Amino acid sequence: MQEQYDPASVEAAAQTYWDEHDTFKVREDDAREKFYCLSMFPYPSGRLHMGHVRNYTISDVIVRYQRMTGKNVLQPMGWDAFGLPAENAAMNNSVPPATWTYDNIDYMRGQLKSLGFAIDWSRELATCKPDYYRWNQWLFLRLLEKGIVYQRTGTVNWDPVDQTVLANEQVIDGRGWRTGAPVEKREIPMYYMAITQYAEELLADLDDLPGWPEQVRTMQKNWIGKSHGVRVGFPHAIDGGGTLWVFTTRADTLMGATYVAVAAEHPLAVSAAKDNPELAAFIEECQHGGTSEAELATQEKKGMATGLTVTHPLSGEELPLWVANYVLMGYGEGAVMAVPAHDERDFAFAHKYGLPIKPVVLTSAGNATPEPWQEAYAEHGMCINSGKYDGLEFEAAVDAVATDLATKQLGEKKITWRLRDWGISRQRYWGTPIPMVRCEACGDVPVPDEQLPVVLPEECVPDGSGNPLNKYDAFLNCSCPKCGGVARRETDTMDTFVDSSWYFFRYTCPDAGAMIDARADYWMPVDQYVGGIEHAILHLLYSRFWTKVMRDLGLTKADEPFHNLLTQGMVVAPTFFRMGEDGRKQWINPADVQVATDDKGRPVSSTLKADGQPVTIGGIEKMSKSKNNGVDPQSLIEHYGADTARVFAMFAAPPEQSLEWNDAGVEGAHRFLKRLWAFAAESDTSADSVLPADASTEVRAARREIHETLRQALVDFGKYQFNTVVSACMKLLNTLSRLGEGAGAAQLRREGLSILLRLLSPVAPHVTHHLWCELGYGDDIVDAAWPEDAAGQSSAAALRRPDRRARLPCRRELRAAGASCIRQSGLSRGGCGRFSSPASCGRLLPAVFICAVRCSCRRRWRGPTSAARRPTIRWCARCAARCKPTACRSSPTRAMPLRYCRSNL
RNA sequence: GCCCGGGUGGCGAAAUUGGUAGACGCAAGGGACUUAAAAUCCCUCGGCCGUGAGGCCAUGCGGGUUCGAUUCCCGCCCCGGGCACCA
Numbered sequence: 001m002q003e004q005y006d007p008a009s010v011e012a013a014a015q016t017y018w019d020e021h022d023t024f025k026v027r028e029d030d031a032r033e034k035f036y037c038l039s040m041f042p043y044p045s046g047r048l049h050m051g052h053v054r055n056y057t058i059s060d061v062i063v064r065y066q067r068m069t070g071k072n073v074l075q076p077m078g079w080d081a082f083g084l085p086a087e088n089a090a091m092n093n094s095v096p097p098a099t100w101t102y103d104n105i106d107y108m109r110g111q112l113k114s115l116g117f118a119i120d121w122s123r124e125l126a127t128c129k130p131d132y133y134r135w136n137q138w139l140f141l142r143l144l145e146k147g148i149v150y151q152r153t154g155t156v157n158w159d160p161v162d163q164t165v166l167a168n169e170q171v172i173d174g175r176g177w178r179t180g181a182p183v184e185k186r187e188i189p190m191y192y193m194a195i196t197q198y199a200e201e202l203l204a205d206l207d208d209l210p211g212w213p214e215q216v217r218t219m220q221k222n223w224i225g226k227s228h229g230v231r232v233g234f235p236h237a238i239d240g241g242g243t244l245w246v247f248t249t250r251a252d253t254l255m256g257a258t259y260v261a262v263a264a265e266h267p268l269a270v271s272a273a274k275d276n277p278e279l280a281a282f283i284e285e286c287q288h289g290g291t292s293e294a295e296l297a298t299q300e301k302k303g304m305a306t307g308l309t310v311t312h313p314l315s316g317e318e319l320p321l322w323v324a325n326y327v328l329m330g331y332g333e334g335a336v337m338a339v340p341a342h343d344e345r346d347f348a349f350a351h352k353y354g355l356p357i358k359p360v361v362l363t364s365a366g367n368a369t370p371e372p373w374q375e376a377y378a379e380h381g382m383c384i385n386s387g388k389y390d391g392l393e394f395e396a397a398v399d400a401v402a403t404d405l406a407t408k409q410l411g412e413k414k415i416t417w418r419l420r421d422w423g424i425s426r427q428r429y430w431g432t433p434i435p436m437v438r439c440e441a442c443g444d445v446p447v448p449d450e451q452l453p454v455v456l457p458e459e460c461v462p463d464g465s466g467n468p469l470n471k472y473d474a475f476l477n478c479s480c481p482k483c484g485g486v487a488r489r490e491t492d493t494m495d496t497f498v499d500s501s502w503y504f505f506r507y508t509c510p511d512a513g514a515m516i517d518a519r520a521d522y523w524m525p526v527d528q529y530v531g532g533i534e535h536a537i538l539h540l541l542y543s544r545f546w547t548k549v550m551r552d553l554g555l556t557k558a559d560e561p562f563h564n565l566l567t568q569g570m571v572v573a574p575t576f577f578r579m580g581e582d583g584r585k586q587w588i589n590p591a592d593v594q595v596a597t598d599d600k601g602r603p604v605s606s607t608l609k610a611d612g613q614p615v616t617i618g619g620i621e622k623m624s625k626s627k628n629n630g631v632d633p634q635s636l637i638e639h640y641g642a643d644t645a646r647v648f649a650m651f652a653a654p655p656e657q658s659l660e661w662n663d664a665g666v667e668g669a670h671r672f673l674k675r676l677w678a679f680a681a682e683s684d685t686s687a688d689s690v691l692p693a694d695a696s697t698e699v700r701a702a703r704r705e706i707h708e709t710l711r712q713a714l715v716d717f718g719k720y721q722f723n724t725v726v727s728a729c730m731k732l733l734n735t736l737s738r739l740g741e742g743a744g745a746a747q748l749r750r751e752g753l754s755i756l757l758r759l760l761s762p763v764a765p766h767v768t769h770h771l772w773c774e775l776g777y778g779d780d781i782v783d784a785a786w787p788e789d790a791a792g793q794s795s796a797a798a799l800r801r802p803d804r805r806a807r808l809p810c811r812r813e814l815r816a817a818g819a820s821c822i823r824q825s826g827l828s829r830g831g832c833g834r835f836s837s838p839a840s841c842g843r844l845l846p847a848v849f850i851c852a853v854r855c856s857c858r859r860r861w862r863g864p865t866s867a868a869r870r871p872t873i874r875w876c877a878r879c880a881a882r883c884k885p886t887a888c889r890s891s892p893t894r895a896m897p898l899r900y901c902r903s904n905l
Numbered sequence: 906g907c908c909c910g911g912g913u914g915g916c917g918a919a920a921u922u923g924g925u926a927g928a929c930g931c932a933a934g935g936g937a938c939u940u941a942a943a944a945u946c947c948c949u950c951g952g953c954c955g956u957g958a959g960g961c962c963a964u965g966c967g968g969g970u971u972c973g974a975u976u977c978c979c980g981c982c983c984c985g986g987g988c989a990c991c992a
Contacts, residue, residue: 043992084991156990167990215909219987222908293988297906345906419989426990496992534986536909541989569911570986651930652917658985665917668930678945715921724919727929734929 001774005677007641007766014766015116023782024075024118028522032072036523037063038504038562040531040539041078044104045085048111049623050571050649050661051532053633057646057763058568058655059530060117061722064762066528067118068786074523076507077112077119079105081128082431082496084167087462090430097430098458101128111634115642116766118782123510127499132506133432134453135515136498140191141435141446142553148194151444154423155291155330158186164466165427171290178464185287187265190425190492191434195545199224199417202544211564213656216536223537225418230402232337233410234260234310234319239271244310244321247332247416252397253339255386256361258350260310261303261324262335269323272306279304279323286325301326301349313410314401315387324349332416347373361386422542424495429460429468431493439480439487448481454489467491500539501546504529504561516555524558533567533656540565566720569658573629576606576615587628588615623661631661643764644670650763651726672730673767676760679737680753680771689751695744705735706752710787713759726763732756755787 018024028034039059042052059075067073079101086097093100105126112119125132143149157166159176165188170177195202203224206217230251233243244260262269264286273280282304289295303324310321326345327336340350340357350357359369362381380394389397398413405411425434433454435447447454457475460468469475469491480487505516508523525547540562547561576588593606593615608615623630636645648669653659691703713728736752739745754777761768761781772781 040992045992080992165990168988169991171990219909223988225908291990294906297988299906422989428990495990497989500992532986532992533910535992537987538989539992572985654918657911657918660917662917662931664931666931668932672930675945712921723917724929727919730929 001681003678003681005674005767007643007673010770011114011116011642011766014769015113017769018116018118018782021780023780024120025122026072026074026120028519029072030522032070034523035063035066035071035073035528036504036508036526037066037073037075037528038507038526038530039075039077040529040535041080041500041503042108043080043083043085044101044108046104046107048108048633050573050631050633050659051623053115053645054571054649054655054659055530055532055568056112056115056117057649058566058720058722059528060115060646060765061650061762062528062530062566062720063118064765064782065717065786067782068758068762068784073118074507075117075119076123077117077121078123078125078503078507079127080496080500080503081105081126082133082493082499084169084428084430086430087428090461091464094461096459096461098128101126101430111637114637115646118765123507125503125506125510127432127496127503128430128456130453130455132503133456133499135502135506136432136494137435137447137452137454138449138515139502139550139553140494140498141449141452143193143549144446146553148197148549149191149424150194151189151191153187154190154192154425155185156188156427157290158184160184162465164464168290168292171292171295174289174295182288183290185289185291188427190423193422193424193545195422195542196417196419198545198548199226199419201548202419202541205544205560209560209563209565212562213565213567216533216540216565216567219536220541223419223541227416227418229414229416230398230405231333231411231414232405233313234337235313235410236268236308236310236321238268238308238310238321243410244268244335245333246335246337247414248337250339250342251401252380252383252389252392252394253342253361254312254314254337254401255383255389256339256341256358257312257319257337258340258356258358259320259322259338260335261322261327261338261349263327263329264323264325265329266323266327266334268308268321268335269306272308272321272323276307279306283323286323296326296328299325301345301352303349303353305353313405313408320355322353322355330420331418341369342377344373344375344378347377359385422495422497422545424498425492426495427467427491428493429456429462431496432456432498433469434490434492434494436490437478437480437487438490439483439485441485442480442482444490445480445482445487451481456493467493497539497542501542502550504543505547505550505556516550520555521557524556525560526562528564528566529562530566530568530655533569536567566655568655569653571623571659571661573623573631573661576629578608578615589628590631631663636666640666640670641673641766643673643767647673647726647764650722652723654721654723672733673764675737676733676756677767677771679733680775683749683753683775684746685750685775687746687750689747689754691744691747691751695748696742698740698742699744699748702735702739703748703751706732706748706755709735710755710759714787717759722763725759729756729760729763732759757781758784758787 037059039055042048063073063075081101086101089095089100090097109124113121127133140149157168157171158164159166159170159179159181161179161181162176165186166176166183171183175182203221203226206212206220209217227249229247229249232246232248232251232254234246235241235243244262246260248254264283269279269283273283282302286302289299301324303322303326306321306323308321309318311317312319326349327334338346338350338355339361340347340355341360342362347357349355357369360377361383362377362379363384383389383392383397386397389400392400402411402413433456435452435454437445437447439445457469457472460472462468469489476488476491478487478489479485504526505520505524506512509517509519512519543561547556547558550556551559573590576590576593578586578588588608592609594609606615607613633645644666648666649659651669652662652665691699695703709728709731713725716722716724716728732752733756736749736756739749753771753775757768757772757777758781761772761784765782769781772778772784778784
């Protein structure tokens with residue numbers, strides 16, 4: 001065996017071996033448990049970045065771990081190949097987006113292969129290929145038939161100079177990124193997917209996803225945003241009369257309403273502006289600026305009176321009608337009722353424009369007028385100053401108001417959703433063509449199935465002034481499928497989220513003649529999905545929706561696409577800059593900077609390597625092109641090898657946490673692999689791994705240590721906490737290296753190394769593959785049996801926690817022990833005190849535990865007031881929902897008073 | 906603005922999520938080997954006080970619950986992710 005660790009040759013040999021043996025090619029096999037591990041597929045942006053390396057290493061470790069536990073494991077890879085960056089690159093380099101994209105895919109595929117991921121490359125797909133996107137088109141047509149796809153107008157950002165639609169990303173401070181022109185809102189016809197038809201199910205099924213992080217489920221819940229409220233009609237005489245509808249979740253405050261506000265696009269606003277130039281100007285002003293929610297929510301709240309009034313449906317009062325920029329046409333009815341006494345925004349708006357503020361109509365905050373504003377005014381309470389509703393609590397009040405409105409035909413209870421239908425039309429070239437044809441005679445006509453796919457020409461080069469398809473006659477001109485007359489193709493393409501909403505289905509049967517076939521039933525749902533937290537809402541929600549749609553079309557049996565979800569943190573790096581002459585920061589790559597440290601290693605100054613002059617140290621930020629702080633993995637892989645890159649990526653931080661890139665740490669990971677190599681090279685391959693009967697005390701102690709470390713590593717593997725797994729491997733090597741030459745040492749080294757290699761193999765597959773064969777442990781470590789600790793525990797068993805209850809003494813034991821402290825305080829049946837009920841806990845503990853104590857939120861008293869009685873535990877309402885049951889523990893510590901210390905009992 | 910996270914030594918982090926804070930690694934300092942350097946190996950390494958044994962202070966800040974809080978509760982501050990056309 002070579003004495004020096006040479007990653008390049010070891011890795012090339014291992015990868016060749018895997019290729020030649022088709023090690024990672026998989027097929028459906030009913031005899032074995034399947035495991036489908038999926039990483040979010042990359043956008044082919046040019047080169048891999050550290051985020052990719054981390055993402056794919058995490059899933060690869062999971063893949064190899066699951067495989068060693070005997071499962072039939074699938075890990076595919078593909079390319080999210082449509083999108084805006086290709087068009088931008090095309091504009092800069094005058095290259096068609098297709099050329100740029102395919103070149104990037106080729107380069108990045110090579111990079112992925114050099115990292116040794118256990119990918120079944122025979123399933124590779126790219127969403128920009130017609131044999132993939134034809135099924136986007138096919139499903140679009142099915143949904144059109146079902147009415148889930150429909151057409152209506154939507155608002156977009158319009159650059160008046162370039163005469164083009166801008167993405168939100170292309171709007172900077174309300175201006176177009178290329179032209180600098182103030183952006184305008186524009187209404188254009190678009191296709192929508194009625195995701196709201198699935199809102200109820202998308203919400204309810206979140207509870208069936210225990211393998212998802214709680215935070216992601218919460219975010220989706222809030223995004224879907226189910227709210228119960230009341231639709232209220234305000235009759236008016238405008239334009240010959242009618243009813244203005246608003247939606248409110250606070251119908252209990254209806255009697256406190258003092259004005260009504262509508263969005264600038266609302267028909268009543270438009271109508272009121274007809275002979276009111278000032279109002280027309282205001283509505284025009286509201287058309288400026290971008291469409292993003294963040295921008296709308298942070299802009300100054302402005303409004304203008306229409307001079308018109310509407311009638312309060314219950315009191316008959318005339319209320320002024322206002323136009324306000326904070327009312328959004330897309331939500332609810334595009335109109336709101338305002339209750340300044342009980343809504344902070346209404347309160348501020350009323351103040352600003354001198355609108356009337358009625359006295360409070362709820363008891364939530366005693367005061368008669370809400371001056372100054374306090375948060376308590378927004379809370380629920382009992383109705384006052386509300387005529388017949390006085391004395392009613394929230395729910396009763398809403399019911400009573402809704403009933404009264406219903407009898408007047410001016411309202412009813414209603415559920416609304418924050419979730420909006422998904423607009424999928426994009427006025428862009430590099431995407432899936434929407435399979436529609438516009439005929440003068442027949443209108444918009446769907447392309448018949450047999451004419452699919454509508455192929456996107458790949459030779460266009462966008463120039464920034466709109467979709468080049470509009471100038472491309474070969475694509476545009478066609479005949480109407482209905483009447484055969486002259487027609488024009490739809491040039492809008494689909495949102496790229498459509499592509500990524502079902503690619504995981506296609507991986508299971510990439511060559512299917514239909515959208516998917518029976519193989520999908522074997523593999524789906526995905527057992528483990530791994531990807532960035534930034535996709536927590538949109539991509540994951542659209543994929544869930546799409547899966548349910550496919551299920552309802554009879555294409556799949558899966559209700560949900562992803563069983564378990566791991567959201568990985570971002571990769572961040574320090575930033576360095578100099579102020580340029582134009583006052584802009586010029587970002588300098590960390591690789592070009594020399595950082596000086598003080599005697600404790602703290603950074604004190606930094607200089608540019610090229611000229612030795614100082615540069616300013618910026619913050620630690622997400623690796624990005626704009627801050628020029630990206631670390632290219634390529635040089636790292638070339639210098640240290642893929643295994644080092646993988647070990648460091650796993651060791652530096654737990655998968656879900658953000659990771660700061662630091663080259664010094666890489667050195668440490670590499671050193672570990674070198675030490676492993678050196679240790680293995682010296683080891684005695686003739687020894688067996690069974691400890692002899694006369695093994696020395698030192699060897700026995702080391703063995704215990706090794707198996708304790710192993711047990712912890714098995715637990716951590718089960719939790720996908722790979723940083724501590726690597727740490728355990730380092731500990732194992734430390735223990736083995738320090739082992740002397742006592743009886744049994746050679747045998748323990750043999751055993752320990754076999755454990756270490758197998759534990760490490762998912763993280764560093766190449767070097768462990770080599771050593772495993774070289775040292776004669778077996779043929780192929782990827783299918784080696786997963787190690788078990790001395791007690792014969794597999795990882796699943798190790799995950800089970802010991803029952804703490806068993807360790808606590810019962811009353812009889814306490815009495816038998818006769819500890820004085822127990823006698824002094826007396827004993828009483830009860831819970832251990834904090835949050836567990838006596839029934840579920842049932843432990844017997846010193847009385848001091850169940851004395852009445854104040855809830856930690858200090859709101860109410862909780863717990864029994866007498867230690868002698870069986871306690872009835874009551875919590876304050878706020879805590880009851882939040883507090884999880886906890887058990888008290890006894891453990892001998894020096895600081896613990898005697899009466900709590902088990903060793904004194 | 907709204908929703909969701911995070912904050913522990915000089916640095917990345919660990920703590921079996923209520924029971925000895927800082928495992929493992931990096932950086933730094935000291936030493937061994939070497940003509941020298943690199944590599945490798947050994948020792949020290951949160952702060953303050955103390956010769957020492959040891960003591961005190963420390964998990965963003967301020968409170969609270971508890972015998973005991975990095976962990977639970979309340980209120981701040983700061984950082985990050987998402988906000989529907991970046992992917």
